[in-house]
Amino acid sequence: MRGELMKDLTLTEELILWAVWKLEGNAYGVTIRKRVSERTGRIFPYGTLYGILAKLCRKGFVAKSVSDPTPIRGGRSRNYYRITSRGREALKAALALKKTLWDEESELALGAK
Amino acid sequence: MSHKIKKPPQIAEWLLRRLANRDETTAIVGDFEEEYFERADSHGFFKARLWYWRLVFISLPSFFTNLCYWSGAMMKNCLTVALRNVRRHKGFSVINIAGLAVGMAASILIAIFVLHELSFDRYHEKAGRIYRVVAQFEPTGEKKGAYTVPPMAQAMLDELSEVEHAVRLSLWPGNDLVRYEDKLFLEKGVIFADASIFDVFTIPFILGDPQSALVEPRTIVIAKDIARKYFGTKNPLGKSLRFEDEGRDFKITGVIENCPATSHFQYEMIASIISDRTAFDTGWGGHTYFTYVSLRDEQARPQLEAKLPDFCRKHWGAHHYAETGQTYDEYIKDGKEYYGFALEPLTDIHLNRGVIDNLSVKGNKTYVVVFSLIAFFILLIACINFMNLSTARFAHRSKEVGVRKVLGSNNKQLVWQFLGESVLLSLFALVFAVLLVKIVLPIFQNLASRQLELQLFQSVFALPILIGFAILVGVLAGCYPAFFLSNFQPACTVKGVVGRKSKGNILLRRALVVLQFAATFGIFFSTFVISRQLEYVQDKQLGFDKDHVVVIHRAYALGKQAGAFKQELLRYTGILTISDTESLPGRHFNPNSHRLEGRPATETPTLHTMYGDHNFVELLNLEIARGRFFSPEIPTDATSSVVINERAVKELGLTDAVGKRLHKEFGGAKPGEFVTIIGVLKDFHFNSLHQEILPMIIRPLSARTWYFTSVRIRPKNIPDSLAQIEKTWNNFTGGQPFEYSFLDEDFDNLYRSEKRMGQIFSVFAGLAIIIACLGLVGLISFTAEQRTKEIGIRKVLGASVTKIVCLLSREVVVLVFAATLVAAPIAYFGMHRWLENFAFRIGISPSMFILTALGTLAVAFLSVSFRAIKAAQANPIDSMRYE
Numbered sequence: 001m002r003g004e005l006m007k008d009l010t011l012t013e014e015l016i017l018w019a020v021w022k023l024e025g026n027a028y029g030v031t032i033r034k035r036v037s038e039r040t041g042r043i044f045p046y047g048t049l050y051g052i053l054a055k056l057c058r059k060g061f062v063a064k065s066v067s068d069p070t071p072i073r074g075g076r077s078r079n080y081y082r083i084t085s086r087g088r089e090a091l092k093a094a095l096a097l098k099k100t101l102w103d104e105e106s107e108l109a110l111g112a113k
Numbered sequence: 114m115s116h117k118i119k120k121p122p123q124i125a126e127w128l129l130r131r132l133a134n135r136d137e138t139t140a141i142v143g144d145f146e147e148e149y150f151e152r153a154d155s156h157g158f159f160k161a162r163l164w165y166w167r168l169v170f171i172s173l174p175s176f177f178t179n180l181c182y183w184s185g186a187m188m189k190n191c192l193t194v195a196l197r198n199v200r201r202h203k204g205f206s207v208i209n210i211a212g213l214a215v216g217m218a219a220s221i222l223i224a225i226f227v228l229h230e231l232s233f234d235r236y237h238e239k240a241g242r243i244y245r246v247v248a249q250f251e252p253t254g255e256k257k258g259a260y261t262v263p264p265m266a267q268a269m270l271d272e273l274s275e276v277e278h279a280v281r282l283s284l285w286p287g288n289d290l291v292r293y294e295d296k297l298f299l300e301k302g303v304i305f306a307d308a309s310i311f312d313v314f315t316i317p318f319i320l321g322d323p324q325s326a327l328v329e330p331r332t333i334v335i336a337k338d339i340a341r342k343y344f345g346t347k348n349p350l351g352k353s354l355r356f357e358d359e360g361r362d363f364k365i366t367g368v369i370e371n372c373p374a375t376s377h378f379q380y381e382m383i384a385s386i387i388s389d390r391t392a393f394d395t396g397w398g399g400h401t402y403f404t405y406v407s408l409r410d411e412q413a414r415p416q417l418e419a420k421l422p423d424f425c426r427k428h429w430g431a432h433h434y435a436e437t438g439q440t441y442d443e444y445i446k447d448g449k450e451y452y453g454f455a456l457e458p459l460t461d462i463h464l465n466r467g468v469i470d471n472l473s474v475k476g477n478k479t480y481v482v483v484f485s486l487i488a489f490f491i492l493l494i495a496c497i498n499f500m501n502l503s504t505a506r507f508a509h510r511s512k513e514v515g516v517r518k519v520l521g522s523n524n525k526q527l528v529w530q531f532l533g534e535s536v537l538l539s540l541f542a543l544v545f546a547v548l549l550v551k552i553v554l555p556i557f558q559n560l561a562s563r564q565l566e567l568q569l570f571q572s573v574f575a576l577p578i579l580i581g582f583a584i585l586v587g588v589l590a591g592c593y594p595a596f597f598l599s600n601f602q603p604a605c606t607v608k609g610v611v612g613r614k615s616k617g618n619i620l621l622r623r624a625l626v627v628l629q630f631a632a633t634f635g636i637f638f639s640t641f642v643i644s645r646q647l648e649y650v651q652d653k654q655l656g657f658d659k660d661h662v663v664v665i666h667r668a669y670a671l672g673k674q675a676g677a678f679k680q681e682l683l684r685y686t687g688i689l690t691i692s693d694t695e696s697l698p699g700r701h702f703n704p705n706s707h708r709l710e711g712r713p714a715t716e717t718p719t720l721h722t723m724y725g726d727h728n729f730v731e732l733l734n735l736e737i738a739r740g741r742f743f744s745p746e747i748p749t750d751a752t753s754s755v756v757i758n759e760r761a762v763k764e765l766g767l768t769d770a771v772g773k774r775l776h777k778e779f780g781g782a783k784p785g786e787f788v789t790i791i792g793v794l795k796d797f798h799f800n801s802l803h804q805e806i807l808p809m810i811i812r813p814l815s816a817r818t819w820y821f822t823s824v825r826i827r828p829k830n831i832p833d834s835l836a837q838i839e840k841t842w843n844n845f846t847g848g849q850p851f852e853y854s855f856l857d858e859d860f861d862n863l864y865r866s867e868k869r870m871g872q873i874f875s876v877f878a879g880l881a882i883i884i885a886c887l888g889l890v891g892l893i894s895f896t897a898e899q900r901t902k903e904i905g906i907r908k909v910l911g912a913s914v915t916k917i918v919c920l921l922s923r924e925v926v927v928l929v930f931a932a933t934l935v936a937a938p939i940a941y942f943g944m945h946r947w948l949e950n951f952a953f954r955i956g957i958s959p960s961m962f963i964l965t966a967l968g969t970l971a972v973a974f975l976s977v978s979f980r981a982i983k984a985a986q987a988n989p990i991d992s993m994r995y996e
Contacts, residue, residue: 029144030151046144047172050137066140072150076143 216495321367535591
């Protein structure tokens with residue numbers, strides 16, 4: 001019930017969901033953060049990242065799986081994230097919204113210079 | 114370089130682990146570490162570390178929001194559950210909160226009182242370096258007097274470099290008739306002081322200049338209220354007030370703020386001390402003034418004290434040598450006689466009973482300590498109850514604990530939940546307590562005879578301290594149930610088997626009950642002993658008849674009319690005897706040294722002096738042991754006869770005193786004139802029963818020493834006689850204020866502070882008992898509930914209601930008995946110490962202990978029996994079905 005209401009994605013959620021989709025099978029904390037930071041040019045803190053990942057999980061847009069521990073992580077496991085079909089729907093919806101908003105506009109229209 | 118594996122910064126990692134969302138911690142820390150090593154490979158370890166720290170830092174805000182969100186949700190749930198519980202168990206909650214609120218209110222009241230007592234004189238800017246110089250009559254410093262000689266202040270200022278300012282105050286309780294134009298009032302708050310009073314003490318001026326205010330003789334500064342009383346809104350500066358009795362005018366040179374309630378000397382007007390000739394006395398014999406000094410710096414006290422013996426030798430020693438021919442060193446040599454000076458810190462004066470100063474507002478250190486203890490005990494009892502009741506009530510919630518645990522709560526969360534709940538309840542209680550204090554404070558003010566206020570908002574500290582105090586109480590009271598409950602095994606709690614089996618828990622609860630009943634017993638016992646002693650004091654045969662004597666104050670206002678006034682009065686049948694005196698039993702008798710004819714100048718025993726006329730013996734129905742009393746027919750009686758009491762005969766070292774002669778001057782300084790002892794009175798208690806009967810001497814009254822006129826009236830129609838006296842007084846004085854009191858009331862006032870203490874004690878005793886009873890009710894409810902099944906089975910098998918009530922109450926009786934055993938010795942010791950204040954006192958008998966114990970037991974039994982009977986009368990069918 002509440003999930004329906006929260007179908008719309010915030011921009012950050014969209015960003016992270018996009019990264020998870022792009023990374024396909026290799027989406028976990030480090031890679032997601034790198035991909036997002038690359039694209040936005042800002043340092044993206046882990047705190048925010050995991051907060052949003054938890055939210056996306058609850059909404060059913062991504063699914064989490066825990067890997068075997070690796071020595072590079074000091075014997076800790078990774079949380080891998082995979083986009084679900086509902087997640088794809090949400091991304092599609094976001095894309096469609098963007099298109100309707102911006103398709104016929106140009107940068108110039110927002111003001112010269 | 115990259116071979117060496119350096120771990121990521123430990124502190125940062127620890128921080129991360131503490132703050133990250135619990136489910137994700139491993140993943141997050143793992144991510145950090147992976148990226149850290151990656152960076153270490155490409156940029157080196159130093160940069161990697163920096164990066165690690167930076168990232169932890171910028172992650173903090175979101176971690177926090179996360180944390181708050183979840184604990185907030187949990188808190189909301191806990192709050193709901195807490196309120197639901199309060200509402201569902203109304204009776205329990207009321208007992209619990211009310212008990213704690215009453216306990217808190219009592220301790221807040223006492224705290225206000227104690228803080229008030231401790232705050233005396235601290236408002237002076239120089240409070241830390243002001244001292245009162247007192248005279249010491251014993252090398253150990255046991256006997257001290259605040260009255261000092263007039264020239265001392267100036268001498269200290271001149272000769273002792275540590276002294277910055279010195280001031281003399283004359284604080285003799287006044288009774289001055291003051292007039293301004295048509296306004297005539299009797300003023301009791303007139304004191305006299307040197308101009309330097311404003312250099313030493315902090316007394317803010319509204320009008321006038323402190324530097325010049327009291328420099329001239331016959332100048333006076335008045336308090337704001339007095340200015341309003343005489344002058345309304347007019348400017349009083351430069352006007353004059355007339356003191357009718359002395360016929361002197363005082364010019365007003367300043368208006369000051371009203372005297373704070375926390376000043377040890379109270380004043381409404383301050384007149385310049387040099388208006389009196391005494392201020393210019395250079396002799397070191399007459400002790401009349403209080404002397405205060407302010408030191409140049411706070412550390413100078415030891416230096417100054419070191420100089421005092423020499424200072425005393427120089428001045429008082431010289432005086433003593435001139436009087437007796439004995440040097441100071443000879444005088445103090447054998448340790449029997451002593452005279453010296455000591456410093457008493459200003460802030461100690463109010464509570465210090467070791468210095469005789471006859472101040473009207475005087476505290477008592479013992480009471481402050483005792484009341485603090487009572488507050489502590491009442492609070493302790495209230496907390497114990499709160500704890501007991503909470504434990505009992507929380508036990509019903511074991512299922513909730515079980516469910517919470519099964520759903521993943523850990524111990525820590527549960528502890529916080531229950532602590533939070535108990536803090537919440539105690540905050541409730543605080544609100545009620547503050548309301549209660551507001552209501553009761555006026556009554557308490559009367560009892561304590563102090564201006565007390567609950568200043569919630571005036572002081573920055575009051576509110577935080579109170580809330581902190583409530584939280585502390587909540588935590589103290591809640592921690593036991595919290596830890597006790599959170600340790601339950603979920604499997605057991607859900608099944609409902611809880612609390613019954615834990616032995617240690619029951620033992621602890623019993624110990625708590627014993628403790629609170631010990632405290633109850635102690636307070637009960639003290640109240641009992643105090644009231645018995647006061648009864649004793651009141652009923653004791655004093656050796657004179659204090660009933661039905663009307664004392665008229667300021668009788669000298671009659672002046673020459675006195676004879677006519679008395680003749681007029683004696684015509685009425687209600688009036689029996691009239692006598693003029695300087696003082697009366699229960700009031701101050703001046704101690705003076707006297708010297709028998711033919712004895713050496715150094716042998717000067719102290720006798721307490723009173724002046725009276727020939728009717729004095731008849732007035733008080735005194736008994737004469739030997740000789741006779743003053744007689745109006747014998748002219749020498751008016752000048753050179755004295756009467757002493759039996760104790761004085763012993764003090765003078767005589768067996769038959771009648772006919773012996775004393776030097777007329779005190780101490781016998783001037784030879785030649787003598788007075789003859791014409792009679793000896795049987796000893797009677799002219800002072801309070803705190804003291805032994807002192808040696809006294811009665812000298813013939815003169816116009817100079819006349820202050821009181823006392824009238825013995827018939828016990829019948831007292832109001833009529835009183836009205837008659839007042840009417841006659843008005844006729845003869847032309848409407849001067851008629852001020853009177855009854856001798857028996859005056860005398861009873863000597864025990865005012867004990868009486869007040871007794872009253873306050875009984876109030877708090879009552880509170881303590883109520884709280885303790887509430888606790889018992891809680892305890893017995895708990896026991897009854899736990900043994901429901903047992904009671905059911907017993908009833909089915911034929912046990913009677915009485916038997917079951919006994920079964921339930923037995924425990925309480927044993928506990929109360931144990932409490933008595935614990936408390937009795939402590940109570941005995943404490944009350945024994947208190948009784949030592951009285952020279953005449955009751956003994957503490959075993960019967961008092963038994964009575965108190967029975968009383969305590971009765972109270973305990975009463976509070977228990979209701980619940981026990983209810984439990985015993987329950988239908989076994991219901992109780993057996995109980996699951």
